[in-house]
Amino acid sequence: METERGLRTRILPELKSLTGRGLAGWMVIIGFGIVISIVTMTLISPWISPYDPSALNVGPLRSPPNGEFPLGTNHLGQDMLSRVLCGGSIMIQVAVLSVLFCLTIGVPIGLLSSYVGGSLDKIFSLIMDSIYAFPGLVLAITISAMLGRGVVNMALSIAVVYIPSYFRIIRSHVLTIKELPYTVAARAIGAKGRTILLQYILPNVVPSIVSVATVNFADAILTAAGLTFVGLGITKDIPDWGWDLTDGRILLPSGAWWVITFPGLMIVLLALGFTLIGEGLNELLNPKLEQ
Amino acid sequence: MGLRSYIATRVLLTIPMVMLLLTFVFLIVRVLPGDPVLLHFEKAASPETIELMRQRLGLDKPLLNQYFEYLAGLMHGDLGKSMQDFSPVGQQIFSAFPATLELAIYSMIIAVGLGIFLGVRSSQSYNSLQDHSIRIFGIVMYAIPIFFLGMIFQMIFGVFLHWLPTGGRIYPGMAPQGLNIGDLHISTGLYTIDSLLEGNVFKFVQALRYLFLPSLTLGLVLCGVFIRLTRSNMLETLRLDFVTAARARGLKEKTVLYGYAFRNAFLPVLTMMGLQFAVLLGGAILTESTFSWPGLGRYLVDRINFRDYTAIQGDVVFFGILIALVSLVVDVLYAYLDPRIRL
Numbered sequence: 001m002e003t004e005r006g007l008r009t010r011i012l013p014e015l016k017s018l019t020g021r022g023l024a025g026w027m028v029i030i031g032f033g034i035v036i037s038i039v040t041m042t043l044i045s046p047w048i049s050p051y052d053p054s055a056l057n058v059g060p061l062r063s064p065p066n067g068e069f070p071l072g073t074n075h076l077g078q079d080m081l082s083r084v085l086c087g088g089s090i091m092i093q094v095a096v097l098s099v100l101f102c103l104t105i106g107v108p109i110g111l112l113s114s115y116v117g118g119s120l121d122k123i124f125s126l127i128m129d130s131i132y133a134f135p136g137l138v139l140a141i142t143i144s145a146m147l148g149r150g151v152v153n154m155a156l157s158i159a160v161v162y163i164p165s166y167f168r169i170i171r172s173h174v175l176t177i178k179e180l181p182y183t184v185a186a187r188a189i190g191a192k193g194r195t196i197l198l199q200y201i202l203p204n205v206v207p208s209i210v211s212v213a214t215v216n217f218a219d220a221i222l223t224a225a226g227l228t229f230v231g232l233g234i235t236k237d238i239p240d241w242g243w244d245l246t247d248g249r250i251l252l253p254s255g256a257w258w259v260i261t262f263p264g265l266m267i268v269l270l271a272l273g274f275t276l277i278g279e280g281l282n283e284l285l286n287p288k289l290e291q
Numbered sequence: 292m293g294l295r296s297y298i299a300t301r302v303l304l305t306i307p308m309v310m311l312l313l314t315f316v317f318l319i320v321r322v323l324p325g326d327p328v329l330l331h332f333e334k335a336a337s338p339e340t341i342e343l344m345r346q347r348l349g350l351d352k353p354l355l356n357q358y359f360e361y362l363a364g365l366m367h368g369d370l371g372k373s374m375q376d377f378s379p380v381g382q383q384i385f386s387a388f389p390a391t392l393e394l395a396i397y398s399m400i401i402a403v404g405l406g407i408f409l410g411v412r413s414s415q416s417y418n419s420l421q422d423h424s425i426r427i428f429g430i431v432m433y434a435i436p437i438f439f440l441g442m443i444f445q446m447i448f449g450v451f452l453h454w455l456p457t458g459g460r461i462y463p464g465m466a467p468q469g470l471n472i473g474d475l476h477i478s479t480g481l482y483t484i485d486s487l488l489e490g491n492v493f494k495f496v497q498a499l500r501y502l503f504l505p506s507l508t509l510g511l512v513l514c515g516v517f518i519r520l521t522r523s524n525m526l527e528t529l530r531l532d533f534v535t536a537a538r539a540r541g542l543k544e545k546t547v548l549y550g551y552a553f554r555n556a557f558l559p560v561l562t563m564m565g566l567q568f569a570v571l572l573g574g575a576i577l578t579e580s581t582f583s584w585p586g587l588g589r590y591l592v593d594r595i596n597f598r599d600y601t602a603i604q605g606d607v608v609f610f611g612i613l614i615a616l617v618s619l620v621v622d623v624l625y626a627y628l629d630p631r632i633r634l
Binding site for chain 2: 022023027126127129130131133134135136137138139141142143145146148218222225226229230231232245248249252253255257260261264267268271272275276279
């Protein structure tokens with residue numbers, strides 16, 4: 001309940017006056033616009049695709065964009081437009097799942113560890129710092145290679161990489177809030193640890209969690225594409241921008257630019273949408289930088 | 292605290308971190324669901340073959356024994372044996388390392404140079420169209436998958452314009468040998484340096500041509516962070532009195548920006564260079580695969596395709612130790628430059 005109130009009092013008024021907030025406000029609006037359009041496009045793709053995206057030889061092989069195939073066809077004669085329309089589904093699923101994993105694992109660990117303090121906090125901090133220092137993609141590749149293919153596995157391997165980001169930001173906030181007079185007062189009147197954590201501390205950390213989560217979305221999409229590119233993608237049977245890009249590589253020397261350009265641009269747009277939201281929110285919710 | 296005791300503390304702190312990382316990688320390969328040997332053969336091998344493979348790699352021993360053998364091996368620079376041909380992984384990694392290092396150095400130069408230049412320009416004209424465009428440029432660069440940017444460059448400069456090579460480090464058989472005087476042999480493995488040591492300008496130019504697209508790709512993707520950091524630090528510094536004083540004395544704007552303000556905004560950029568090194572190595576994996584650059588990243592991807600888990604483990608461990616060392620060096624350098632850190 002408190003969390004909800006925190007959201008309402010801190011975020012909603014900010015969102016209402018977005019247009020009056022200069023570049024940051026517009027970044028959030030445009031970012032949301034991009035993300036919502038792409039998600040909608042992916043959801044309704046079965047009804048608007050001109051061809052079955054997985055069907056082979058629906059047109060000539062490697063045909064450049066033309067009237068019948070507006071985005072051309074690939075080396076298997078598949079229609080690129082149909083593939084672009086629905087190719088985001090896996091990436092979006094992986095990103096959503098990985099953010100959910102991060103929220104359900106990273107947030108409680110971060111809150112508890114920094115609130116309790118002591119050796120528990122030291123151990124968690126050491127573990128999180130070690131993971132944080134490591135190249136995310138290398139770690140995600142290693143875990144993903146061991147877990148095997150699958151949307152959940154891919155999301156898990158990405159989540160492991162980003163949990164430390166949540167941990168660190170939450171920890172830095174909790175350490176400050178823990179010592180603020182209103183928290184100390186709550187403790188003095190006998191409030192339980194759980195109450196203090198959930199009703200006094202969490203609502204104040206929510207804005208930071210939101211901005212980490214949006215960046216996490218963008219990173220998850222890029223990492224998912226990267227995992228696919230190194231050969232750890234889900235399955236080639238489902239149309240996916242990542243696979244189309246990876247497969248399109250072999251067509252590069254022939255100059256078939258349309259095979260990689262359109263799926264690639266879709267990944268850029270989706271990641272850009274989330275990055276814009278993240279950047280904008282970060283500036284709106286932490287106005288320090290602006291002053 | 293003196294510099295020496297700071298270094299000692301920092302080294303002592305690095306040890307548990309590296310140990311934790313080594314243990315983590317060891318456990319990922321052995322404890323996560325998915326037996327490396329079974330995965331290697333994709334279940335298409337007789338139980339005898341699988342058992343033999345386990346024995347040869349020492350994967351049949353109790354976990355704790357394996358763990359100590361793994362650590363003892365690392366002490367001697369032994370990174371394990373490849374599952375494919377039982378060759379030592381360490382050797383392959385050491386021979387691939389210079390390629391990655393060279394790519395990393397040039398990408399970092401591009402990222403930092405471009406980042407500082409654009410960051411200063413951006414801060415100079417706060418809230419103007421130029422400032423906004425530079426910021427948007429940084430954000431867009433961040434959102435581009437590295438391999439997509441690489442492929443676009445390959446297509447434009449390689450396939451359509453034929454200006455630059457699209458893959459490899461240099462023509463086959465043209466690798467520079469380094470300096471050879473009598474018995475003295477000096478070779479760094481970095482082609483741009485080796486070609487100069489050899490005194491061969493043609494090879495140097497070729498090495499640069501091959502390096503250009505991969506390092507530009509990686510540098511562009513990384514430069515956003517440096518733009519943002521330089522911009523925010525410059526915005527803070529430009530408001531300080533000494534900058535106003537320098538301007539009042541009639542110094543040229545360029546001198547004020549780079550000679551006065553930027554010198555004070557540089558330390559955070561240096562720290563960021565250390566932090567970004569890990570991101571750089573991650574990005575190198577994708578860049579190397581895109582440009583067939585024979586470094587550690589391509590080696591890793593290659594091993595993934597062969598399901599060579601012991602080699603993957605070795606490569607990842609090497610990455611981990613490398614990053615721990617770099618962050619150690621950066622911290623020490625930082626403490627040297629800014630005595631406040633040591634307090």
